[in-house]
Amino acid sequence: MTHLFARFATKASEWAGKPVIFILALCVVIIWALLGPFFDYSETWQLIINTGTTIITFLMVFVLQNAQTRDTRAIQAKLNEIILTSHAENRFIGIENLDEEELKHLDQLVAKAAKGRGETEACSTAETAEAAAPKKTDARKRSANAKGSKMKQRPLEKS
Numbered sequence: 001m002t003h004l005f006a007r008f009a010t011k012a013s014e015w016a017g018k019p020v021i022f023i024l025a026l027c028v029v030i031i032w033a034l035l036g037p038f039f040d041y042s043e044t045w046q047l048i049i050n051t052g053t054t055i056i057t058f059l060m061v062f063v064l065q066n067a068q069t070r071d072t073r074a075i076q077a078k079l080n081e082i083i084l085t086s087h088a089e090n091r092f093i094g095i096e097n098l099d100e101e102e103l104k105h106l107d108q109l110v111a112k113a114a115k116g117r118g119e120t121e122a123c124s125t126a127e128t129a130e131a132a133a134p135k136k137t138d139a140r141k142r143s144a145n146a147k148g149s150k151m152k153q154r155p156l157e158k159s
Helices: 002-016 019-034 043-084 100-114 120-130 137-148
Strands: none
Touching: 002 043, 019 043
């Protein structure tokens, strides 16, 4: 059931994002507005558009949230793989679990280090992030094994 909903959510979000669907929805609203004088702008006429848009919006929230969550997880997994196979700090894996304030602070320090200032401060904050984030010992072991093995080299890994 979960797999079926995931496939449906992906297709529905792809479908809903197309320009033709926006134009179709706009046409429905224009037709509804043009029919207003014929129905004397009655409560029933208003109820039709209100009910229709509310139901569609309510259902699309769940569909789009499902697709967004899966996309975010996939991107996070890809970023973690890049970190593991590069010379980047493995300590940054799992920082998505930090609270908002810790993430803002870490973001500021990394931006500062990118400008060439405060590099040591950014490194000490990375250690703080490591303590706050879940331990990724399996990921580090995997990284060490991958870098040591020449047989199965990943595309992003340097030789």
